[in-house]
Amino acid sequence: MGRTSDARDKILEAAKVLIEQRGYSALGVAEICATAGVPKGSFYYFFESKQALALTVIDEHWAAQRAQWLAALDGPGDPLRRLRTLFEATEEVQRAGQRRSGVVVGCLFGNLALELSNQAEEIRTRLQEIFEAQIDLIERVVVEAKEAGLAGAGVDTREAARSIVAQIEGRVLLAKLLNDPTALDTLWRNSLDMLQATQVTH
Amino acid sequence: MGRTSDARDKILEAAKVLIEQRGYSALGVAEICATAGVPKGSFYYFFESKQALALTVIDEHWAAQRAQWLAALDGPGDPLRRLRTLFEATEEVQRAGQRRSGVVVGCLFGNLALELSNQAEEIRTRLQEIFEAQIDLIERVVVEAKEAGLAGAGVDTREAARSIVAQIEGRVLLAKLLNDPTALDTLWRNSLDMLQATQVTH
Structure with a gap:
């Protein structure tokens, strides 16, 4: 439970920083996950879409x-x-x-x-x-x-x-x-x- | 000469409309040329980059x-x-x-x-x-x-x-x-x- 909510927080933090730096359109889910340091598969466990x-x-x-x-x-x-x-x-x-x-x-x-x-x-x-x-x-x-x-x-x-x-x-x-x-x-x-x-x- | 400057104007007009609609980052040269109705090869005759x-x-x-x-x-x-x-x-x-x-x-x-x-x-x-x-x-x-x-x-x-x-x-x-x-x-x-x-x- 601690680890999965960690992953969610890491995705959110990475997404916020990347959106602030470069906007939303230019971002991909793979890049957000790579920046967050979480496997891409876990993204869709927490969020249904970008x-x-x-x-x-x-x-x-x-x-x-x-x-x-x-x-x-x-x-x-x-x-x-x-x-x-x-x-x-x-x-x-x-x-x-x-x-x-x-x-x-x-x-x-x-x-x-x-x-x-x-x-x-x-x-x-x-x-x-x-x-x-x-x-x-x-x-x-x-x-x-x-x-x-x-x-x-x-x-x-x-x-x-x-x-x-x-x-x-x-x-x-x-x-x-x-x-x-x-x-x-x-x-x-x-x-x-x-x-x-x-x-x-x- | 008339035709080439037509192509340049068409690229500029298409780019302006697309940038206004969707921003700059999400656009590609191919899409701009397709919208302008000009061959992609002609883009780099007029502009060295996006x-x-x-x-x-x-x-x-x-x-x-x-x-x-x-x-x-x-x-x-x-x-x-x-x-x-x-x-x-x-x-x-x-x-x-x-x-x-x-x-x-x-x-x-x-x-x-x-x-x-x-x-x-x-x-x-x-x-x-x-x-x-x-x-x-x-x-x-x-x-x-x-x-x-x-x-x-x-x-x-x-x-x-x-x-x-x-x-x-x-x-x-x-x-x-x-x-x-x-x-x-x-x-x-x-x-x-x-x-x-x-x-x-x-």
Whole structure:
């Protein structure tokens, strides 16, 4: 039991690293198993297809990322300070990836959204749900900020949350392209602007 | 001469459509030639490699897009109105792609930036140059807006231009994921916020 779940974890970890490095389409099951150091035969014991594996990689990555987001957004400080904590954590994730692999790997969900949206309907649907969940988490804090008078009274909380998520994705794209996590430095300034909270300093 | 340049154009058009649909890594030269309806032997008469073809696709797409950007940003109206014209043109490009193919294809440069930044240094460099050129074009208009008192006096024009380009990429990602070009509707509102020009209505 210990050994079989080890093999599953090794496959998942290898798949995640390879998908981050090279995308999904260019990968084969044989290469994933070789990188994981498990026999190819065991792959289909755990996953019925490469797409089933990808969905599991996505779900596990979101479970871990969601916990980080909640730690920031439900943590100490006023709503805007918690948003800033989220951006700092996001930049640190990209810095850590760069220290480990030499390159900014970007956002797994953003990478797969652009690669697969028009090819794999089940993956598209799952990614849509994850981005909506991210927007939900941000919107909660934006609503709090608005109620506390920290965001402009005219702000559409849903659209502002959506814009902040879009800005994160766009900035992560630039960080990956430039291999420079400091491209994320301005997320805070951008968000204050989009929340019409320009006079606040944190 | 007419026939050979026809073949080159057919290869370029097929490559662009296939890269937009499925990305670069999953494509082979044989498939590109089959889609273009040209013999595989002629491919290497025009392009020394698949990467050389991709760079040509990128350059030709940017030449066409740059002309559209200039038409909007050097067109009639005050600086903010011209920025709005650019966003409207960007949304129309995605709507036209959706009418043609059934799906929002997204931004060729953003797609390739996420797919290839960490795999193909020459493509990364070219895409960096294109994004810097886009930021230059937007910044010119932001500077004009600031000089005319239409943007906040405290706005960092370079960072604001970079944020607007990031917002375009992030919103195009959502538009592709949702197969819904209206995800681009808020670019105008976002930009007014990031330029601290919230009181302006256009």
